[in-house]
Amino acid sequence: MFNLFKSRKRERLRAEPFPDEWRRTIERNVPIVRRLPPADVQELFGHVQVFLAEKHFEGCGGLELTDEIRVTIATQACLLLLHRDTDYYPKLTSILVYPSTYVVPGEHDIGGGVWEESDVPHLGHTQDNLSALVLAWDSTLHGARGIDDGENLVFHEFAHQLDFESGDVNGTPPLESSRQYASWARVLGAEFEALRRASESGDSSVLDDYGAENPAEFFAVATEAFFERPVELRARHAALYAELRAFYRQDPAAW
Numbered sequence: 001m002f003n004l005f006k007s008r009k010r011e012r013l014r015a016e017p018f019p020d021e022w023r024r025t026i027e028r029n030v031p032i033v034r035r036l037p038p039a040d041v042q043e044l045f046g047h048v049q050v051f052l053a054e055k056h057f058e059g060c061g062g063l064e065l066t067d068e069i070r071v072t073i074a075t076q077a078c079l080l081l082l083h084r085d086t087d088y089y090p091k092l093t094s095i096l097v098y099p100s101t102y103v104v105p106g107e108h109d110i111g112g113g114v115w116e117e118s119d120v121p122h123l124g125h126t127q128d129n130l131s132a133l134v135l136a137w138d139s140t141l142h143g144a145r146g147i148d149d150g151e152n153l154v155f156h157e158f159a160h161q162l163d164f165e166s167g168d169v170n171g172t173p174p175l176e177s178s179r180q181y182a183s184w185a186r187v188l189g190a191e192f193e194a195l196r197r198a199s200e201s202g203d204s205s206v207l208d209d210y211g212a213e214n215p216a217e218f219f220a221v222a223t224e225a226f227f228e229r230p231v232e233l234r235a236r237h238a239a240l241y242a243e244l245r246a247f248y249r250q251d252p253a254a255w
């Protein structure tokens with residue numbers, strides 16, 4: 001009953017007229033949207049309405065939240081949801097936005113097994129047991145406006161949220177069939193190992209080195225490349241591209 005209520009409410013939200021001001025913000029800040037087929041843009045705008053109605057945004061570190069900030073983040077987050085049945089990042093409640101790089105108290109390995117307590121600068125963060133996602137607004141905007149550099153903070157952090165939906169943090173979002181799980185594990189496993197080797201030997205890749213950290217980061221980094229460097233990714237990592245295309249049900253190389 002509740003789900004029926006929720007899905008009707010979402011249907012109504014998706015059908016609401018999309019504010020012109022939001023449209024202009026997207027035009028200015030999220031230029032990747034210009035590449036989408038018109039039907040996808042309509043679907044995306046509908047998702048943005050639901051996302052903005054359901055998620056709580058909070059400005060941190062003195063940042064005053066505006067519709068520009070909310071819409072710029074929501075549009076990128078919702079681009080990852082097209083063409084699938086989606087529950088709109090069900091594990092996520094709040095999005096916290098800092099003006100710029102923020103520091104998190106932490107420990108880091110300074111070598112020889114010695115750990116030092118210090119503040120670690122962050123651009124963005126989310127984790128499985130936290131219903132929040134944190135973003136630095138300047139990096140968010142930079143990632144949104146630069147659409148061919150393979151770097152997009154919002155795609156990265158929201159790909160982690162998709163990964164969490166499967167219940168494990170292992171770089172595998174919920175997939176359709178056991179066959180798809182098998183080919184995902186085979187292809188992404190091999191690509192992850194290849195990126196580790198490339199990163200150790202200093203070879204460059206379409207995929208950011210950070211993806212060599214672990215399979216969860218690999219999926220997040222691969223998502224950034226899939227949407228922002230799709231032609232190169234398809235040319236150099238055809239099998240990986242095909243897995244991501246099947247999961248995201250989108251073909252950015254053809255846009």
Ligand SMILES: [Zn+2]
Binds near residue numbers: 156160220
């Ligand atoms: Zn990450």
